[in-house]
Amino acid sequence: MQMNLDFCFIDDAGVVAVAGWTTEVQPQLRLHVDDETLAPVAITRHARRDLRSSEPLGLVALFDLSGLRGDTDPARATIHLAEGSDYIEIQPDRLAEDATRLVEIGVDEVFFALLRLIAQRRVVLADRRMAGEIYGRLRLAPSAGRETENRILGIDSCQMAPSGQGAVIGWYLSARVSPEPICALAIADGSVVPVDILSGSMARSDLSAYAPRFRFSGSDGFCGGWRFPGKVDGAARLLLMLPDESFGPGVMVAVDTVPAADLARHVTQAALGIEDMADRGRLRRAMLPAALPTPRMDMEDSGTAEPGEAEQGETELGRGDTLLILDHDLPDCDLRDVLRRIGPHLTGPLSLHLLRPRLTPVLQNAVEGAAREMAAGLHLRGASLAIARPGDSPARVVFARSSTLFQFDPEPIFTSARPIVTLLDPIGTILAAPQATADRFARDLLPFVLSVPGALFHALLDQVPAIFLTEEARVRLLAETLILEGQAVLTRVDCHSFFEGKSGPHAQSFLDGSDWHAFDARSRQLIEEAGA
Amino acid sequence: MSRIVIVSHSHPNLRYGGGEVAAYRQFQHLLTLGEDVFFVGSTIGPEDSARFFGPSQQVISFGPRDFCLRGRGMDGFVMEQAEIRDEDWIFEFLLALRGDVYHFHHFWNIGAGTIRRLRAALPEAKFICTLHELTAICANHGQMVKRSGELCYAGSEVACAACVARPPIDFVLRRTRMLEMLDLFDHLLSPSEFLRQRFENWGVAPGRIAVIENGLDHHDGARPETEAELLAKSRRFAFFGQATPTKGLDVLIRAAALIEAADEELEQPLSIEIHGVDKDGFTRMWPDLAVPACVHFRGRYRPQDCVDIMRGYGWIIIPSVWWENSPVVIQEARAAGTPMIASDIGGMAEKTAGWGVPFRVGDAGALAQAILSVHGSPETLAEYRARITPPLDLAGFEREWRDACGLGRGQNLAGFSQPQMKRRQADG
Numbered sequence: 001m002q003m004n005l006d007f008c009f010i011d012d013a014g015v016v017a018v019a020g021w022t023t024e025v026q027p028q029l030r031l032h033v034d035d036e037t038l039a040p041v042a043i044t045r046h047a048r049r050d051l052r053s054s055e056p057l058g059l060v061a062l063f064d065l066s067g068l069r070g071d072t073d074p075a076r077a078t079i080h081l082a083e084g085s086d087y088i089e090i091q092p093d094r095l096a097e098d099a100t101r102l103v104e105i106g107v108d109e110v111f112f113a114l115l116r117l118i119a120q121r122r123v124v125l126a127d128r129r130m131a132g133e134i135y136g137r138l139r140l141a142p143s144a145g146r147e148t149e150n151r152i153l154g155i156d157s158c159q160m161a162p163s164g165q166g167a168v169i170g171w172y173l174s175a176r177v178s179p180e181p182i183c184a185l186a187i188a189d190g191s192v193v194p195v196d197i198l199s200g201s202m203a204r205s206d207l208s209a210y211a212p213r214f215r216f217s218g219s220d221g222f223c224g225g226w227r228f229p230g231k232v233d234g235a236a237r238l239l240l241m242l243p244d245e246s247f248g249p250g251v252m253v254a255v256d257t258v259p260a261a262d263l264a265r266h267v268t269q270a271a272l273g274i275e276d277m278a279d280r281g282r283l284r285r286a287m288l289p290a291a292l293p294t295p296r297m298d299m300e301d302s303g304t305a306e307p308g309e310a311e312q313g314e315t316e317l318g319r320g321d322t323l324l325i326l327d328h329d330l331p332d333c334d335l336r337d338v339l340r341r342i343g344p345h346l347t348g349p350l351s352l353h354l355l356r357p358r359l360t361p362v363l364q365n366a367v368e369g370a371a372r373e374m375a376a377g378l379h380l381r382g383a384s385l386a387i388a389r390p391g392d393s394p395a396r397v398v399f400a401r402s403s404t405l406f407q408f409d410p411e412p413i414f415t416s417a418r419p420i421v422t423l424l425d426p427i428g429t430i431l432a433a434p435q436a437t438a439d440r441f442a443r444d445l446l447p448f449v450l451s452v453p454g455a456l457f458h459a460l461l462d463q464v465p466a467i468f469l470t471e472e473a474r475v476r477l478l479a480e481t482l483i484l485e486g487q488a489v490l491t492r493v494d495c496h497s498f499f500e501g502k503s504g505p506h507a508q509s510f511l512d513g514s515d516w517h518a519f520d521a522r523s524r525q526l527i528e529e530a531g532a
Numbered sequence: 533m534s535r536i537v538i539v540s541h542s543h544p545n546l547r548y549g550g551g552e553v554a555a556y557r558q559f560q561h562l563l564t565l566g567e568d569v570f571f572v573g574s575t576i577g578p579e580d581s582a583r584f585f586g587p588s589q590q591v592i593s594f595g596p597r598d599f600c601l602r603g604r605g606m607d608g609f610v611m612e613q614a615e616i617r618d619e620d621w622i623f624e625f626l627l628a629l630r631g632d633v634y635h636f637h638h639f640w641n642i643g644a645g646t647i648r649r650l651r652a653a654l655p656e657a658k659f660i661c662t663l664h665e666l667t668a669i670c671a672n673h674g675q676m677v678k679r680s681g682e683l684c685y686a687g688s689e690v691a692c693a694a695c696v697a698r699p700p701i702d703f704v705l706r707r708t709r710m711l712e713m714l715d716l717f718d719h720l721l722s723p724s725e726f727l728r729q730r731f732e733n734w735g736v737a738p739g740r741i742a743v744i745e746n747g748l749d750h751h752d753g754a755r756p757e758t759e760a761e762l763l764a765k766s767r768r769f770a771f772f773g774q775a776t777p778t779k780g781l782d783v784l785i786r787a788a789a790l791i792e793a794a795d796e797e798l799e800q801p802l803s804i805e806i807h808g809v810d811k812d813g814f815t816r817m818w819p820d821l822a823v824p825a826c827v828h829f830r831g832r833y834r835p836q837d838c839v840d841i842m843r844g845y846g847w848i849i850i851p852s853v854w855w856e857n858s859p860v861v862i863q864e865a866r867a868a869g870t871p872m873i874a875s876d877i878g879g880m881a882e883k884t885a886g887w888g889v890p891f892r893v894g895d896a897g898a899l900a901q902a903i904l905s906v907h908g909s910p911e912t913l914a915e916y917r918a919r920i921t922p923p924l925d926l927a928g929f930e931r932e933w934r935d936a937c938g939l940g941r942g943q944n945l946a947g948f949s950q951p952q953m954k955r956r957q958a959d960g
Contacts, residue, residue, distance in 0.1 A: 333610045334705050336645070365616040369645055372616070373652070403701045406708075499689060499701035 003027055003059065003083050007106060008090050009098035010074065013124040014065040015041075016095070017117070018081055019102060019110050021048055021057045031063040032080040032087070033072060038063045042122060046113045046246040060113050062122060099125055103133045109246055111137065116241055119183035119194045126229075131192040138187060138237075143252035144245065150175045151242060152214060158238050158253045160186075161260035163466040164228030165287040168195065168238055168253070169270045171204050171221045173214035178243035186226040186255070188236040195238065196286035197224035202273045223270050225286030230465075261385075261505065264469050264519055268510040285526045288467060292527045295463035295481050320395020321348040322414065323454060325387055327355040327401040327472060329501025332362035338402045339370035339378060345414040349377035351394065355471060357505060359383040385505065387461065387471050393454035399475045400449040403501030408493050413451045419488035421479050423448040428492045437492070438483055442476065445521055447498065450479050452488065470506050473520035536562060536569040537631035541638035543573025543600040546580055548835060550860045551664035554723070554746040555637035558933075561747070561926040563597065570597045570629055574641040577605035590621060601625070603641045609671045609698075609706065611713075613643040623649045633939070635660040636717075640667060644713040651716040660937050661714065662721040663741070665857050668710040669734045671696050671703070675778060675854040676730070683855070683877065683893070686733060711735050719937045723858035724879045730855075742936035746858060747929025750839060750867035750922065762910035765846035767802050769873070769903060772838060772848060772861045775809040775817045780851035780875065782818050785827060786896035787851075791903060792824040800908040802826050804849070807833050807841060842868035846913050847906060850874045850884075853894045858883060863923040871916035873902050887919040 003022040010016050016031060018040075031038045041064045045056035065074050079090040102114060115134070117123040125131075146153045151174040160166030172182055184195035202221025210216055228236070236257075241250035258266075267287070271280040324342075328335050339352070356363065363383070371378040382388065398405075398413060404424070405413075413422055424447040425437055440446055450457075460481060464474040482488035501507065506516040514522065540555035552573060559571040575581045581602045584592065592600045604618050613619035623646045626634070634657055639647060651659060667674030669687045676684040678695045689700040689707070714720060714731075720741040722728040728741040757765070773779045788804050803826055806814070810831040811823065823829075833841060838861075842848055848865045850856075855878025862883045865872050874880040876890035884890070891902040906912045924932070934940060 330705060331610075331702060333607075333612060333614070334702070336612070337705055337709055362614070365614065368616045369612075369619065372620075373645075373648060406705060407701075497689060497704075499699065499704055501701050502699040 002086075003029065003081075005081060005088060006110065007098040007102040008081065008094055009102070010065070010095045011099070011123045012126050014074070015123060016063040016065060016074075016079075016090075017099075017114075017123055018059075018061045018063070019106070019114070020059055021051060022059055022083075023057060024083075027059065027061075028084055029061050030082040032078075032082055033065065033068055033074060034077045036068055036072060037082075038065070038067055044113060044117065046109050048107060048109050049247065050107050050109075058109050058113065060110070060117060062117070099130060100133060103130065103137060108248075112241070112246055112249055115185060115239065115249065116183055118192065119185045119239075119241060121194050125192075128190045131187075132190050134192050135187055135189050138239065138249060138252075141249045141252075144242070144248045144250055146251055152210065153240065153242065153251055155253050157266060158255050159258045159263050159266060160228075160232070160236055160255045161263045162231065162257060163260060164191075164230060164232050165225070165260070165263065165467070166195075166227070166236070166238075166255060167223065167225045167263060167267050167270070167283065167287060168197075168240075169202075169221070169223045169266070171202075171207060172199070172242070173207060173210050173216060173220050174243065175214050176244070177215065180243035182222060182243065183241050184224055184250075185239045185241075186228065186236060187239055188228060188232040189234050191228045191230070191232060193226050193228055195224040195226040196282065197222055198274065198279050198283060201276060201279045202270070203275055219275060221273065223274065223283050225267070225283050227287050227289065227467075229289075260466075260469055261508075261516065264516070265510055268512050268514070268519070272511060281526055281529075284523065285530060288523055288527050289465070290527075291531050292524065293464045293467075293477060295460040295478055297460070297481065297485055297487060321351065322346060322396040322398060323351050323353060323381065323390065323394035325353045325355065325397060325399045325471070325475075326405070327470070327504065327506055328363070329504045329507055330402045330406070331503050332360055333366055334406075335363055335366035335402065336369040338406050339367070340373050341406060342410040342414055343370070343374035343376060343378075345410045346374070346376040347415065348395065349379065350374065351379045351381045353381045353387065354383040355385055355387075355504075355506070356383045357385055385471070386466070387474075389458050389462070390454075393458060395454060396451060397454045397457040398449065398451045399457075399472075401447065401472070401501060403499065404447040404449055407495055407498050408449055412491065413449050416451060416489065419450075419452040419456065419482055420491055421448060421450055421483055421488045422491045422493055424495055424498055425492050426498075437490070438480065441483070442480060442524070445476075445517055447500065448476075448479060450475060450482075450488075452482065468520040468523060469516045470520050472506070472517065473524065534568065534632040535630060536567055536633040536635065537626065537629050538562075538569060538571045539626065539634060539636045539642060540571070540573045541640040541642060542576050542603075543594075545594055546573075546575060546584060546600065550746070550858075551637050551662075553835075553860065554662070554664070555635075557747055557749070557926055558635070558637075558929070559598070561749075561930060565930075570599070570631070572599050572601060572626065572629075574601045574603040576603050576641060578603075591625070601641075606641050606643065608640060608667060608674070609696075609702075611639060611644050611667075611706075611710070613645060619643055619645050619649075622646050623653075626650050627653055630654075631657055633658045633660065633937075635662070637662045638664050638667075639713065644709055647713055647716060658719070658937065658939075659717045660719045660721065661717040662723070663727055663731060664723070666727070666730060666855070668714065669730060671698075671706065677778065677854045707735070721933075721936060724882055726855065726878045726882045727857050744929060744932045744936055745924045746860070746863065747926035748860070748863045748867060748923045749926050752922070754843065754869040759910050762846070762913050763908065765844075766906065766908055766910050766913045767800055768845045769802070769804045769847045769849055769907075770807060770842065770845040771804065771809075771851070772807045772833075772842070772864070773809070773850075773852075775813045777817070778852055778854040780853040780894065781806065781809060781814065782821060783851045783853065783894055783896050783899060784849055785814075785818070785821050785823060787899035787903060788824040788827050789822065790896060790900040792826055798907075802903070802907055803828060804903075805830050805845070807831075807838075838864045839868045842870045845870055847889075847903075848872045849899070849903070850880055851891075851899060852880060854878070856880050866920055866923040869917055869920055871913065871920060873899070873906070887916055887921075889916070 005020040007019040040061040042062045046058040048058040080087045155170040158168040199222045204221040236255040238253040274280045460478040538559045540552045542552040544552045544556045562569040665674045670676045689703040692703045693700040806829045811829040857879045872884045872888040874884040874888045875893040877893045889902050892898040
C-alpha cells in the first residue's frame, strides 16, 4: 500500500477520517465496510515538514458512512482501507480513539488540517473532552501575524455575549488567488465550534489604498458567527485559518465578552453592510441553535396531572405569594400605577423582578410609592434583564409587559386558580380557529400575560436556553407549550384601543429599525426556516 | 367639629395666578367667618424654592394657619411627586392637619399619589377639588391648544400622541391616573360651564361637577355718566394681561394696525391701552410686529387697582387664542361695569354672553371690525353696560359652595361657640 496510515477515526456525524501521507498525487483510496465499498467524499492534502518535503504529501480522506445500506452497523462491521489491491484492516478501537491520538501526538500539519475540516463542518467532533484536548494543544500555539508579504487581515470586532453567541467582523486582502476560503473556529475550554465565515461579503471601499500590494475587490470585508452550546467558562479565542498556510494554526484573536444587546446592535449594523440578502440571515443564523427549544411538561411540575395534585396547585395559586416578572415598557414613573392597579387583586404578598438593567431612582421611587399603597405588601426582588431562579419558588409567577398588564383586566390574572395565558388577539373573533390563534401568538407577537405556578414556570423556562435578547422570547415558547398541551386556560381579552409601550431597553431600536422583540422574532424565524 | 384645609398648587404671596388667588380669597373669607380653616400653598418649582427657602427648609408659614410648602417642581404630564420622600412629607403634613374638609384648588405640586394616600388615610373626610383649567385632560400645558397652534376640541390617546410626541400608551396611563384621582373627590367644582362640559366629554360622569364661579369681592364704584363721558369712553379700549402667546395680544396689535391703515375713515380718535405688558416685553415676544400709534403700553399694574383702572375705559378686549376658563379679567370687567370684546370660544364666550361683543378667535380683521362697530357709539356702550350684572362675591361663592358640597348653610362649619371663634380669630 502506497499510503502511510497514521490515524483513522469516526466522527460524531458518521464520517470516517483517514489521515496519513502518500507520494501518490491521486491515491485511489476506498473504504470497505463488510461487503460495501465507499469512495472518499473529500481528500485534502497538506505539506509535512517531518517528511522533509514542501510537496503536499500529507492527506486526510473522508468517507461518509451514511451512504451505507440501512442494515449495516459500522460498530460491528469489518472495515478495511484499500488502495488499489492493498488492504489494511481498521480495528474498531482505533476508530474510537484515533481522533484523540491525532490531537495529542499528530504532527502539527495534520492537526491543523483536522482543525480546518472541523471549521468547514466536514468533521464533527463536538465532545467536551475532545474540545478540551484541542483547546489545550492550541493554548500555547503562537498566532500568525496579521500582515505578511502575501496577505493582510484586519479584525474590526470579535465579540461574544455571555450566552456564548458571537460574531466577528473583519477584512482580508491577499496578493494571490486561492480556492481555499477563510475558515475559523471559536475556542474555549471544553468547547470548540465552527464559525460560519462569510468571506468577501461586505463592501469595504475604504480598503482601496491596499490595492497596489493586494488584490482589492471592494467587497473584501468578511463576517462570521458562532454559538457555543452553553455558557463558556473563561476566555474564548477565535482561530482564523487563512488560505495556503498549513504550517501554522492561523491567526488567534481574543474574543471580547459584551452584553447581548451590544452584540445584537453590532451584528445588526454589520448585517446592513452585507450585500447579499441571503448572507444577512446566514450571519444571524450562525449564532442560533439548530432547532427551536421546546420545553416539555413535567407533570410533577404542572401540578395538574393528578386530581389531588391539581387541587394542591390550585390552592397554592389561590393563597400564595406572587412573583411578578415585569418588562416595564412605560416611562419609569408609571411603574407605580401599574403596580397599584394589581394591588387589590393580590391574595398574598407580591415580589417584583424588573426586567431592567438597573434600578433607576425614578423606578425605585415608583416601587416605594406603590408599596405605600398596596396592603398585600410589595418587595422588590431585583432588577436585571435576565430572570434568575429564586431560592424558593413562589406560588405564582406572572410574566407581563407593563403596557399589557395595565390595559388588561388584572383580576383573572392574579386570582385564577389555574395557569392562564391571557392574550390580545384583535382579529381572533374573525379567525377563531385555535391553531390560528396559536400561530398568531408567535407570528404577530400578540401581547400576553402568563400566570402559572412558580415551580412550573421555572421548570419550563430552564429548558429554554438563553438564545434570545429578551426573556419574553423564552417565555413565549413556554406559553406556547402550555397552550398546545392544554395545560393553561387561554383567555382572549376584549380590549380595544390597545397601545404598546415604547419605553425601556427592549423598545430601543437597532440601526435597521427593529427593537429587541423584533430582533428576537427574526431569530426565531431564522431557526424555524432552517428547520422547515 | 369641622376643620377645612384649602390646598393650592401655589401661594399668592409668591405668584399671583387666578387659581391660587381664588383659593386664598376663599381661605381669607372663611377665616373672617371664624371657620377652623388652614391654607396650604406651595412654591411651583425649584427656582422659587431656592429664592425663598433655606437649603433644608420645607415650609414657610405666613401665619399660624397659612403655609407655603417647598415645591420641588412637578412634571405636569405625570402629576406625581418625583421623589417619594417628598410625597411622604406632604402627605404627612396634610394628614397632620386632620381636616374634615380638604378643598384642593388644582393638584399640580401636590401630586396624585399624595391625594390618593390622603384619601385612603382619611376616608371620612370630605374631599373637594376645583378644576381651574384643563391640565388633567391636556398634557400641552392644559390649554387644549395643539402644538401646531390649532384649537383642540377633544383629547384622545392618538391625537394627544401626535400633538405631544409621546406614545399613545402614555396617555392611556395618564388619563386613567387622572380620572382615578378625580374620582376620589366627593365634589368636583368648575368655575365655568365650558370646563365642566370638557371634563364630562372626557370621561367624568355627568352631574359630578358643579359650576361655581370664583368669588370676587368688589365695591360698587360706578356712577351715572353723561353722554359726553360715554362718548369719550367709547373711544377708549384696553387690554389687561400678559405677553404670553395664548393671550392673543398679537391679534389685538394686528387689529389695531388694520384700523390705523383705514385711519382716514375714522372721524373720532381711538386709543388702545395695554396693561400688564410694557413695550419691551411685547417686542421680545413679537419682534416683527410694528406697534401702531393708537396703541399705548402702560406696563404692570397692582391687581387690587385693576377694577378702578378698568372703569376708565369703554371696552376691555380679551383676545385670547386659547379657550380660557373663567378668567379673572372678565370678573374684574364685570365689577368695573365695563363691557368686553371677546374671542368667541370657551370660557370667554360663556362668561361674556349678553354683555360682550364676540369676534372670531385669532382673527385680527374680525377684531378690528368688532372694535369699529362700537367705537364712538355712546348708545351702544350704554346699552352693553346696562346688561352687566355684578360678579359673584365671596359671600355668594361661600353660599353656593356650601350648597354644592353639602356643607350646610348659615352655620359656621366648625360648629364653634362664639368664644371659641373669637379665640381662633385671635390665633389666626
